[in-house]
Amino acid sequence: MKIGLLGFGVVGRGVYEITAARDDMQVVKVLCLEDIQLPDAEVVHDFQSILNDESIDTVVEAMGGLHPAYDFVRAALEAGKNIVTSNKALVATFYDDLLPLAESKGLAFRCTAAVGGGIGWLSELERVRRVETVSMVGGIMNGTCNYILDSMTRLGLDYGEALSQAQALGYAERNPSTDVDGIDTWHKLILSSNIAFGVSLERDGVPAAGISKISAADVANFAEHGYVCKLVSHGTQCDGVYSAFVQPTLYAQGALEAAVPTNFNLITLDGEVSGRQSFYGQGAGRYPTAYNVVQDCVSLLSGKGFYCPYGKKVTVDNSCTRRYYVRGASDAWIQSVAAENWNGAVVTGPVAVSEMHAWLKNNPDAFIAAIAE
Ligand code: HSE
Numbered sequence: 001m002k003i004g005l006l007g008f009g010v011v012g013r014g015v016y017e018i019t020a021a022r023d024d025m026q027v028v029k030v031l032c033l034e035d036i037q038l039p040d041a042e043v044v045h046d047f048q049s050i051l052n053d054e055s056i057d058t059v060v061e062a063m064g065g066l067h068p069a070y071d072f073v074r075a076a077l078e079a080g081k082n083i084v085t086s087n088k089a090l091v092a093t094f095y096d097d098l099l100p101l102a103e104s105k106g107l108a109f110r111c112t113a114a115v116g117g118g119i120g121w122l123s124e125l126e127r128v129r130r131v132e133t134v135s136m137v138g139g140i141m142n143g144t145c146n147y148i149l150d151s152m153t154r155l156g157l158d159y160g161e162a163l164s165q166a167q168a169l170g171y172a173e174r175n176p177s178t179d180v181d182g183i184d185t186w187h188k189l190i191l192s193s194n195i196a197f198g199v200s201l202e203r204d205g206v207p208a209a210g211i212s213k214i215s216a217a218d219v220a221n222f223a224e225h226g227y228v229c230k231l232v233s234h235g236t237q238c239d240g241v242y243s244a245f246v247q248p249t250l251y252a253q254g255a256l257e258a259a260v261p262t263n264f265n266l267i268t269l270d271g272e273v274s275g276r277q278s279f280y281g282q283g284a285g286r287y288p289t290a291y292n293v294v295q296d297c298v299s300l301l302s303g304k305g306f307y308c309p310y311g312k313k314v315t316v317d318n319s320c321t322r323r324y325y326v327r328g329a330s331d332a333w334i335q336s337v338a339a340e341n342w343n344g345a346v347v348t349g350p351v352a353v354s355e356m357h358a359w360l361k362n363n364p365d366a367f368i369a370a371i372a373e
Pocket of ligand 1: 114116117141142143144145171179184283284285
């Protein structure tokens with residue numbers, strides 16, 4: 001396998017290092033803005049040099065972001081090159097464009113490192129689907145949010161302190177919005193659901209609530225009532241009805257999710273035959289992520305393409321209900337659904353997930369967390 005590697009940042013460098021020790025694949029060109037020298041690969045500054053190189057059969061995209069990553073990946077597919085990427089935003093956003101294109105051209109497209117970093121989550125979904133139907137996917141998919149929430153819970157830090165630590169450790173970006181507003185988890189949920197259920201979810205119907213409004217007082221409130229807060233994704237299918245959402249969720253102390261420390265991920269599926277399976281590990285970082293990129297390259301060599309056939313577009317129905325903790329806003333509707341008072345915060349009776357997220361849109365300073373069933 002001759003690889004054209006796009007990007008030489010955290011993940012790209014890891015891919016280069018791991019493949020350098022192998023004789024079944026070789027990074028022959030690296031697209032990189034900087035003037036660096038590599039012993040085994042040519043460093044190029046122009047994507048055309050990779051696109052027009054007929055010896056390159058596979059493009060590994062490790063740039064991140066939507067553009068120019070999308071434009072390069074699309075052009076590479078048009079030119080007949082297989083794709084491996086770790087870019088969840090790219091695949092979730094352009095699913096309906098890139099997947100059918102790869103399929104129509106008979107090319108491989110894999111993105112295992114896009115969800116769960118070093119955990120073989122998407123590749124395991126592919127295996128699970130060979131035998132059974134998956135009815136639920138979801139869990140803790142964002143290491144940065146887990147680090148922040150875990151630091152607040154175990155060390156008693158406030159949100160700002162925990163975020164600063166996450167930034168100092170390189171988990172959170174200077175602008176942390178993609179992680180803390182739940183967007184990264186949203187991309188990962190859409191991708192996981194599409195593959196698990198063999199569909200393409202209507203993305204606008206999938207709401208995401210983040211953690212940026214959580215306070216130390218909320219966390220103390222949860223502890224007093226026996227709960228731990230995690231940012232969690234949830235996708236289900238049942239008799240052709242699809243539900244998907246991302247939201248802070250309260251787990252009883254002692255639940256598996258409640259115990260997930262620092263920047264780890266815990267991702268779970270329900271299979272009709274195998275039952276519940278959970279996958280735990282490093283959801284980010286150079287070597288875990290590069291590991292799954294290289295695993296995808298090995299899968300390509302053994303003839304594997306995407307994880308499932310491209311599926312039909314489906315709408316999302318979030319009429320299922322949850323009880324919610326709500327703090328920071330209280331209007332007539334919240335009063336009408338209130339069931340308990342936790343130190344000034346409302347705990348509701350069962351409320352439709354869609355209704356609660358619609359309310360949150362109009363009350364962006366409030367903090368909500370569902371109570372896990
Ligand atoms: N920002 C992501 C996280 C990186 O914190 O999980 C891995 O996708």
